[in-house]
Amino acid sequence: METSIPASEAPITDHPKMTVIGTGYLGATHAVCMAVLGFDVLGVDVDEKKIALLAAGTVPFFEPGLDEQLRAALASGRLRFTTDFDEAARFGDVHFICVGTPQAEGSHAADMRYVDSAFTEIASRIDRKALLVGKSTVPIGTASRLTELVQSVSPIGSELELAWNPEFLREGFAVKDTMHPDRLVFGVASSWAQRQLEAAFRPILDEDTPSVVTDLATAELVKVAANSFLATKISYINAMAEVCEATGADVNLLATALSYDSRIGGRFLKPGLGFGGGCLPKDIRAFVYRAEELGVGQAVGFLKEVDKINQRRRVRTVDLIRELADGDLAGKKIAALGAAFKPNSDDVRDAPALDVARFLYLEGATVMVYDPEANENAHRAYPDLNYVDSMREALEGADVVALLTEWDEFRIADPAEIGELVAHRRIVDGRHALDADAYRADGWVYRALGRPTDPQTVALHEDARDDAEAPLHR
Numbered sequence: 465m466e467t468s469i470p471a472s473e474a475p476i477t478d479h480p481k482m483t484v485i486g487t488g489y490l491g492a493t494h495a496v497c498m499a500v501l502g503f504d505v506l507g508v509d510v511d512e513k514k515i516a517l518l519a520a521g522t523v524p525f526f527e528p529g530l531d532e533q534l535r536a537a538l539a540s541g542r543l544r545f546t547t548d549f550d551e552a553a554r555f556g557d558v559h560f561i562c563v564g565t566p567q568a569e570g571s572h573a574a575d576m577r578y579v580d581s582a583f584t585e586i587a588s589r590i591d592r593k594a595l596l597v598g599k600s601t602v603p604i605g606t607a608s609r610l611t612e613l614v615q616s617v618s619p620i621g622s623e624l625e626l627a628w629n630p631e632f633l634r635e636g637f638a639v640k641d642t643m644h645p646d647r648l649v650f651g652v653a654s655s656w657a658q659r660q661l662e663a664a665f666r667p668i669l670d671e672d673t674p675s676v677v678t679d680l681a682t683a684e685l686v687k688v689a690a691n692s693f694l695a696t697k698i699s700y701i702n703a704m705a706e707v708c709e710a711t712g713a714d715v716n717l718l719a720t721a722l723s724y725d726s727r728i729g730g731r732f733l734k735p736g737l738g739f740g741g742g743c744l745p746k747d748i749r750a751f752v753y754r755a756e757e758l759g760v761g762q763a764v765g766f767l768k769e770v771d772k773i774n775q776r777r778r779v780r781t782v783d784l785i786r787e788l789a790d791g792d793l794a795g796k797k798i799a800a801l802g803a804a805f806k807p808n809s810d811d812v813r814d815a816p817a818l819d820v821a822r823f824l825y826l827e828g829a830t831v832m833v834y835d836p837e838a839n840e841n842a843h844r845a846y847p848d849l850n851y852v853d854s855m856r857e858a859l860e861g862a863d864v865v866a867l868l869t870e871w872d873e874f875r876i877a878d879p880a881e882i883g884e885l886v887a888h889r890r891i892v893d894g895r896h897a898l899d900a901d902a903y904r905a906d907g908w909v910y911r912a913l914g915r916p917t918d919p920q921t922v923a924l925h926e927d928a929r930d931d932a933e934a935p936l937h938r
């Protein structure tokens with residue numbers, strides 16, 4: 465049905481009521497934070513268990529600080545949860561769609577089933593002027609395709625508008641990144657949509673947060689371009705680590721020296737086991753896939769190399785562990801410290817740590833995995849590995865220790881103390897997170913990818929490095 469009011473002249477709702485559809489990692493955080501910022505929010509999901517947990521004040525995953533904010537939001541009366549799409553359609557002026565776009569089975573493409581279904585479910589019930597806002601990471605062109613789809617199923621036709629607002633939050637910092645983002649990106653097709661989105665983000669814009677208003681395709685592209693850049697930076701320094709290994713150079717010192725060039729910067733330049741998680745790996749693959757569909761595959765062909773470099777880190781880490789296990793992993797006991805794809809998260813999707821543990825197991829090692837938060841998820845993904853409840857249990861009698869996720873608990877461990885627990889003082893620092901000198905001083909054989917094995921060279925270099933405060937951080 466066509467409307468007589470051009471979309472750009474329709475009034476906006478100053479303090480819009482919001483729904484957040486999909487209460488996974490992104491959606492739950494967004495719903496909670498928007499309620500904390502003062503909006504009335506309805507969280508919607510098809511998963512009744514998840515909705516019941518959230519409504520009872522429990523976050524169904526590990527994210528520092530989110531539990532407290534959830535409870536505060538519920539107590540304020542501004543946040544509720546439901547599985548009822550009719551209620552959601554009646555309630556919302558602005559509907560944020562935050563469902564997942566995982567890698568499709570047997571393909572590098574993104575699986576769009578959840579996105580398509582969420583947009584269709586809500587749009588087919590909306591019978592008054594409203595804005596649908598996609599936040600999921602999607603292939604370029606999705607928003608334009610969805611605009612046609614939602615306008616064809618909604619009773620109000622083209623009165624129902626669609627915008628794209630990519631999300632840049634990092635796991636482990638989700639609350640901070642949502643409430644105080646680096647920037648906001650508003651992909652819109654009309655000035656009404658822009659004004660309505662600005663009203664929905666007013667408290668954040670009032671903090672002088674930079675905002676960039678774009679067309680729909682650019683907004684979609686910003687997200688994959690950002691994640692591709694970050695992945696490339698990590699693989700770049702890991703590629704340099706490979707060169708370092710062949711030359712006896714030290715990739716940590718190299719990264720430190722590069723990081724002082726403000727054009728390069730030290731963030732995401734930390735070498736090690738590489739990137740994992742539910743975003744970077746699948747996003748670069750889906751980007752290549754989509755670019756090939758669009759006939760511009762060559763432009764992002766380098767991302768295939770970025771992916772390969774990243775995968776090699778896992779294999780090379782296993783090589784190092786095998787080397788320390790006297791060349792044969794069969795029957796050796798390996799302490800695998802960490803399973804999550806990064807610290808302060810219980811997420812094991814495409815986790816380099818778990819991949820390494822699995823490879824070790826496949827070569828016949830007895831792998832004792834300990835992660836402060838991710839054991840349960842890891843066990844669900846790979847039930848064959850041994851999971852223990854403490855670092856101490858993992859270390860007892862170990863032939864080689866492998867640090868695979870740099871949790872603080874592992875970083876601050878005393879090499880002398882933990883040396884008493886293991887069978888052999890041999891450690892592979894997969895995350896370049898430990899003090900090599902301290903370990904070597906306590907009689908450990910310490911190895912890390914891209915760092916020289918000769919202790920004297922290392923000591924010399926580390927003295928030099930101690931003189932300078934490195935701006936290397938993630």
Ligand code: UGA
Pocket residue numbers: 601631632633634635636691694698731732733734735736737738739740741742743744805806937938
């Ligand atoms: C990433 C992006 O950083 C977010 O901006 C984005 O919103 C999010 O994906 C998403 O698409 O939803 P996240 O997956 O939470 O966030 O994790 P990161 O902090 O980016 O770390 C990704 C991986 O890179 C981790 O496995 C980490 O260990 C690794 N990494 C990071 C390195 O190996 N070296 C570094 O220097 C930094």
